[in-house]
Amino acid sequence: MASTKQETATMADDMDESSVHWKLKARTFAITFFSYAMFHVARKSFSSIKGELSREEWMVSSLTSSQSNMYGIMDMVFMGCYASGLYVSGMMGDRVDLRLFITLGMVCTGAALVVFGLAGFANVHAFAFFVVLWGINGLVQSCGWPSNVAVMSKWFGHNERGVAMGLWSGCASFGNIFGGALVGLLCSYLDASIAWKVVLLVAGGLLWLLALVVYCFLIPDPADVPSLVATNETPDTPVTKPNILEPTIAKPAHVPGISFWRAWLIPGVLPYALAYACIKSVSYSLFFWVPYYLTVAFSMDTSRANFYSILYDCGAILGAVSGGYATDRMQVRSPYVVVSLVLSAIVLHFLFGATEHQTAVILFALGLLTGGPETLITTAISADLGTHPSLHGNQAALATVAGIIDGTGSFGAALMQFVVGAVAHCEQTCTLQNVCTTTCGWANVFSVLQVMLVVGVLCLLKMLYQDTQSLLLTRDSAGRHAKIPVTGGDHSDFAADARADTPSHNPNDMVSV
Numbered sequence: 001m002a003s004t005k006q007e008t009a010t011m012a013d014d015m016d017e018s019s020v021h022w023k024l025k026a027r028t029f030a031i032t033f034f035s036y037a038m039f040h041v042a043r044k045s046f047s048s049i050k051g052e053l054s055r056e057e058w059m060v061s062s063l064t065s066s067q068s069n070m071y072g073i074m075d076m077v078f079m080g081c082y083a084s085g086l087y088v089s090g091m092m093g094d095r096v097d098l099r100l101f102i103t104l105g106m107v108c109t110g111a112a113l114v115v116f117g118l119a120g121f122a123n124v125h126a127f128a129f130f131v132v133l134w135g136i137n138g139l140v141q142s143c144g145w146p147s148n149v150a151v152m153s154k155w156f157g158h159n160e161r162g163v164a165m166g167l168w169s170g171c172a173s174f175g176n177i178f179g180g181a182l183v184g185l186l187c188s189y190l191d192a193s194i195a196w197k198v199v200l201l202v203a204g205g206l207l208w209l210l211a212l213v214v215y216c217f218l219i220p221d222p223a224d225v226p227s228l229v230a231t232n233e234t235p236d237t238p239v240t241k242p243n244i245l246e247p248t249i250a251k252p253a254h255v256p257g258i259s260f261w262r263a264w265l266i267p268g269v270l271p272y273a274l275a276y277a278c279i280k281s282v283s284y285s286l287f288f289w290v291p292y293y294l295t296v297a298f299s300m301d302t303s304r305a306n307f308y309s310i311l312y313d314c315g316a317i318l319g320a321v322s323g324g325y326a327t328d329r330m331q332v333r334s335p336y337v338v339v340s341l342v343l344s345a346i347v348l349h350f351l352f353g354a355t356e357h358q359t360a361v362i363l364f365a366l367g368l369l370t371g372g373p374e375t376l377i378t379t380a381i382s383a384d385l386g387t388h389p390s391l392h393g394n395q396a397a398l399a400t401v402a403g404i405i406d407g408t409g410s411f412g413a414a415l416m417q418f419v420v421g422a423v424a425h426c427e428q429t430c431t432l433q434n435v436c437t438t439t440c441g442w443a444n445v446f447s448v449l450q451v452m453l454v455v456g457v458l459c460l461l462k463m464l465y466q467d468t469q470s471l472l473l474t475r476d477s478a479g480r481h482a483k484i485p486v487t488g489g490d491h492s493d494f495a496a497d498a499r500a501d502t503p504s505h506n507p508n509d510m511v512s513v
Contacts, residue, residue, distance in 0.1 A: 024219060028155045029164070031218050032148040033171040035102055038203075038210045039144040040175025041182070042109050042137070045203045046074075046116075047288045048183040048306045049196035051295035054438075056193060058120075061127035068292070068440070070127055072421020075288050077131050078138035079414030083407045085142025090403015091260055093147040098220035098399075102151075103211050105143025110207030112137035117200030145378065145406050150399035153383040154221045165383060166324020169375030173313035173320070173367070176287065179203065180306040180313075187303040196302075263400045268385050271459050273405045276377045277412030278456030279341065282348075282449045283374050284413040285420050286312060286366065289445075296426065296438045298356050308360060315364040316371020323372035324380055331474065332467035333381050334460050337373040344369035345453040352443045370453075378406050416452070420445055 053059065054067040061070060093101060112133060119129065156164040182202065187195040219225060264270060290312060294305035323340070327333045347365045354362055382405050386398035426440040 021222070024222070024225065025155050027217065028151060028219060029168060031214060032151050033168055033174070034210055035106065035171075035214050035218075036144050036148045037171040037175035037178065038106065038207045039109060039141050040172045041179040041203050042113055042141065042207060043287070044176045044179025045113065045183065045199050046134075048180055048291050048309075049199060049302065050288075050292045051302045051305060052187075052192045052196050054292070054295075058125060059127040059130060060125045063127070066426065068424055068426035069421050071288075071292070072418050072424075074131055074134050075284075075417035075421075076414050077135045079284065079410050079417055081135040081138035082142050083410030083414055085139045086146060086403045086407030086410055087260065088403075089142040090146040090400045090407065093143075093150050093399030093403065098147045098151055099214065099218045101143055102147045102218070103215040105140050105147070106207050106211035106214065108140035109137060109144075110204040110211065112140065113200045113204035113207065117197045117204065120197035120200070142403075142407075146399040146402040149379060149382060149402040150386075151218070151220050152379070153386060153398045154223075160328075163321070163324045163328055165379035166321045166376065169320045169324075169379040170317040172375065173316040173371060176313040177310045180291075180310045184303040184306040187301070187306075192302060260400065260404075263404055266385055266401065268381075268463065269401060269404060271463050272377055272381055272385070273408040275337070275456045275459040276374070276405050276409035278452045278459065279370065279374050279377065280406075280409035281412040281416035282344075282452050282456075283370055285416050285445070285449055286363075286370070288417060289420055289424075290363065293440075293442060294359075296440055297442065298359075308363065311360055311364040312367035312371070315367025315369075316375065317367075319368040319370075319372025320375040320379075323376045327376065327380065330471060332471050333376060333384070334463040334467045335471075337376065338457055338460050338464050340369045340373045341453050341457050345450045345457075348446055348450050348453070352446050378402065378409070382406075412452075416448075419448060423448060 050071050054071075057067060059067065059070050064070060089101075089105075116130070116133060119133075124130075152165060152168055183195070183199050186199050186202070189195075190198060290309045291302070291305045294300045294308055295302065300308070319340070323336050327336050330336070344366060347362060347369060351359065351362050351366075382402040383398065385405075386401040423444045424440040424442065426438050428438045430437075
């Protein structure tokens with residue numbers, strides 16, 4: 001009888017710990033989701049006000065008189081500094097307190113936006129000032145992505161990672177949608193010449209508010225919560241139940257992060273990093289230039305152009321969730337990525353010359369087909385590679401790998417912003433009646449983006465072959481109810497599940513130190 005009561009109490013304790021674990025998971029999901037969403041609100045704020053800045057010819061430079069060239073240079077500097085920062089931030093994220101690191105990035109990003117808005121009210125027109133400010137903005141924003149991905153990867157295991165990270169990766173698109181809606185709302189209530197400055201101030205203030213939430217409530221690692229660590233202790237180990245509302249921070253053993261160059265040697269990092277450079281160059285070209293394209297091609301005002309550009313982000317959210325679910329079921333990622341990129345290149349061909357309503361449908365489809373692979377690579381795939389079997393359980397590579405992949409992609413996006421600005425070569429002409437029109441080479445721009453998508457597919461052909469072979473062997477194994485070792489795929493952790501957690505002894509999966 002006493003034994004039955006003890007078993008009942010033990011089961012109740014286990015259920016209580018499980019409930020606590022899921023509550024903390026949900027809290028971590030929400031905090032990191034809105035944390036990174038606010039970084040994208042910051043980016044969307046600038047891309048959404050380009051049309052108004054162009055109409056006012058706000059920036060002045062002795063280097064060029066073309067407003068589109070100036071925006072291209074600013075985007076290139078932003079992405080270049082962001083990419084450089086990602087390599088460093090990724091390594092730092094595996095070595096410092098992620099809560100403080102994310103908070104610092106958000107505070108500094110908010111400060112950059114506020115300074116930009118105040119400079120507008122102070123009638124600062126010097127292009128050099130805004131270039132330097134936006135470069136600093138890119139550098140401090142690099143704290144956000146690898147650190148948040150590392151936090152999520154520690155809280156969510158491999159078997160739930162595709163769906164969880166697919167849902168979570170919608171934070172970028174959510175931030176874009178919220179940022180675009182914020183610009184559209186303020187532009188509809190305020191004069192456009194005032195609204196763009198207020199947008200930057202409001203976005204900066206929201207970043208500071210969320211930074212406070214991160215600092216006060218984020219728990220970067222489940223190992224920091226004694227009640228969760230205790231579930232892995234022996235029964236004889238005395239455990240004191242903490243107050244769950246105010247988790248006691250434990251002092252887990254320090255695990256040194258891997259080196260930058262060793263991270264590059266993890267199977268799959270190089271091809272996915274190169275492919276992501278192509279994908280992100282396309283995604284960010286659409287992100288930065290679609291609102292401007294809509295104002296030029298269809299003479300839309302800033303508010304309407306931003307609501308149209310939101311369709312791309314809506315498609316990206318759906319693509320990320322469906323892609324995460326599909327790849328979790330398939331147990332391989334690259335087939336989904338490759339097929340989506342091929343379809344995206346086909347759809348992009350029809351963007352130039354489309355009517356206004358056709359453009360809306362195409363933007364949604366591009367978000368679905370391009371945004372899905374983009375978010376999948378930087379979340380679930382980065383987490384898979386950061387916990388690759390060759391690391392022998394060392395999770396101190398999560399932020400480093402995420403930083404490498406996102407950093408390489410950002411370098412590609414940085415170069416592409418300059419290319420887009422140069423290829424578009426927008427020129428404004430005015431008639432004697434003072435009616436001005438802007439002409440750009442958009443057909444050439446979209447052709448360049450199609451080429452980049454094809455190059456991205458080529459980078460993943462080897463991964464596609466290996467993952468397809470792994471998938472076929474795994475299904476054959478399941479059909480015969482036999483455990484057959486699967487080798488060759490860079491996502492060998494998927495095959496490990498089919499091998500019932502049997503350790504891999506494939507020498508090709510080992511990383512040289």
